[in-house]
Amino acid sequence: MQHDIDFGVSLYGFTQQWCENKDYGFDDMFKELNRLGIKKFEIVGSQMFNNYPNPTEEEINHLLALCKKYDVEPFSYGGGIDAGKYSDHDMTDQEIIAEVTFELMTAYKLGCKYIRGFGIPTHLVKEVARFAEFYNIKIAIEVHAPSRPSDPKVQELIQQIKESGSSFIGLVPDFGCFVERPNPFVLQRYIGLGANEAILNFIVENRHNGYTEESIWQKVQEMGGGQTEKLAISELFGYLSFAPADLEGFKSLLPWCLYFHGKFYHIDENGVETTIPYQQLLKLIVESGFKGVIMTEYEGHCFYLNDAPEQIKRHLQMERNILSQLEVKRISTV
Amino acid sequence: MPTKFLKLGFDDRVLCERSFRNIYLNGNRVGFNLGVNLNYYRGLHVSCIERLEVKVNGETIPEYLILFCINGKKFSVSQLKDLFAEFWSIKNTAHLEIYNYGLPEGKHDIALTLELRIPYMKFAPRTYGAVDSSAHKKMTILN
Numbered sequence A: 001m002q003h004d005i006d007f008g009v010s011l012y013g014f015t016q017q018w019c020e021n022k023d024y025g026f027d028d029m030f031k032e033l034n035r036l037g038i039k040k041f042e043i044v045g046s047q048m049f050n051n052y053p054n055p056t057e058e059e060i061n062h063l064l065a066l067c068k069k070y071d072v073e074p075f076s077y078g079g080g081i082d083a084g085k086y087s088d089h090d091m092t093d094q095e096i097i098a099e100v101t102f103e104l105m106t107a108y109k110l111g112c113k114y115i116r117g118f119g120i121p122t123h124l125v126k127e128v129a130r131f132a133e134f135y136n137i138k139i140a141i142e143v144h145a146p147s148r149p150s151d152p153k154v155q156e157l158i159q160q161i162k163e164s165g166s167s168f169i170g171l172v173p174d175f176g177c178f179v180e181r182p183n184p185f186v187l188q189r190y191i192g193l194g195a196n197e198a199i200l201n202f203i204v205e206n207r208h209n210g211y212t213e214e215s216i217w218q219k220v221q222e223m224g225g226g227q228t229e230k231l232a233i234s235e236l237f238g239y240l241s242f243a244p245a246d247l248e249g250f251k252s253l254l255p256w257c258l259y260f261h262g263k264f265y266h267i268d269e270n271g272v273e274t275t276i277p278y279q280q281l282l283k284l285i286v287e288s289g290f291k292g293v294i295m296t297e298y299e300g301h302c303f304y305l306n307d308a309p310e311q312i313k314r315h316l317q318m319e320r321n322i323l324s325q326l327e328v329k330r331i332s333t334v
Numbered sequence B: 001m002p003t004k005f006l007k008l009g010f011d012d013r014v015l016c017e018r019s020f021r022n023i024y025l026n027g028n029r030v031g032f033n034l035g036v037n038l039n040y041y042r043g044l045h046v047s048c049i050e051r052l053e054v055k056v057n058g059e060t061i062p063e064y065l066i067l068f069c070i071n072g073k074k075f076s077v078s079q080l081k082d083l084f085a086e087f088w089s090i091k092n093t094a095h096l097e098i099y100n101y102g103l104p105e106g107k108h109d110i111a112l113t114l115e116l117r118i119p120y121m122k123f124a125p126r127t128y129g130a131v132d133s134s135a136h137k138k139m140t141i142l143n
Helices: A011-020 A026-036 A057-070 A093-110 A122-135 A152-164 A184-192 A197-205 A213-222 A227-236 A247-256 A278-287 A308-333 B077-082
Strands: A005-010 A040-044 A073-078 A114-117 A138-143 A169-173 A260-264 A292-298 B015-025 B028-036 B049-056 B066-070 B073-076 B094-098 B107-124 B127-132 B135-140
Touching (some): A005 A308, A011 A040, A011 A292, A011 A308, A040 A292, A057 A073, A057 A093, A073 A093, A073 A292, A093 A114, A093 A122, A122 A169, A152 A247, A197 A227, A213 A227, A247 A278, B015 B135, B049 B066, B049 B077, B066 B077, B073 B077
Parallel strands (some): A040 A073, A073 A114, A114 A138, A260 A292
Antiparallel strands (some): B015 B028, B049 B107, B066 B073, B107 B135
């Protein structure tokens, strides 16, 4: 451990094997954690339990038995609010609070200290903090792309957390918020699916040129684009959004961060994440005096390269390299 | 994470060749079974199904001939929208029982249209992201 920063790995990183290989399970993932020398992990309930939001006792016990066998530890529970699961109405506030409670119950049974919260409306922050305290589990609300830390709604969230005065509610920023340019693998995938390269370049170049998702789709249709180009627009305006990294905004989150989602897409042979400024992000985290966990969260499965173990290993090494360089710098300036 | 429209690359897992087989009752061929997996990264509540259609060799199967089977229970297609407590997990194959007198030996062209609401990607009241889990395959029926 350096700088009081510890590492964990989100099992979400193993998505491709989990989805493509029926027999791939917790045993396989925990063996990877053992190989990486990592104990702490995050599990996304809706991805890995057969019953959700209330996994059966059998499912929980099975997972806990394997944790014991492989000496790994559920650190955080990837929860979320499926506010749209009813066909006749959006969840009411009462229903949302009940869902948060289900997530707390599962996290409690797993022995997680944290929940990744997603979809908790800002006006319910104070209310859910009370329930989190009952279970002695902290809820970290995720700040995720395409949101950026400086967005007014994120700043309002910080205000509510501040006013709650509770240490049971905070933030988990996802480094996907700081993607600065589309990864070449993303564009290659669209081309592989039949997208027109010139239209793709147009979408990328005009991402921040006053277009909305709808208006650029209109324009792209006029250019002859179809469903694949529509997918590209949807992703590049959605979870694969990109922009100059909002580092000033990130600083404003830091006092409220409970842990971090070290989201990444691809680490090249030189050990560099080519689209997310890890060096700057880790420097700001260290300077904030943060003590806790960065959860490695590989999302390069959207390129279908089947390379999670190697990429996760590179990610951990990259973080260690950056932190040890920061240590050297810190000592030399004393 | 609002993303309005998603189609992931796990298409090949959607139509399950192992469970594509005829159904017999009293010695008569009455229908066929089609195993379906989600093309997504996580499970979804069955109530999130917004569109489900099956075409066999170019012909659309009428909805009333289809039963949707999951978690040991069987439902009509018209019931699906109410099944917020039935979870369709990534590792769980749903089975469509299609009572069209089954299919003759050999290969068949199966086209599934399956669109689901992404219940955590809310854009506006009653407006959510969508995931397309449709698939198209030529498969050999098992007797």
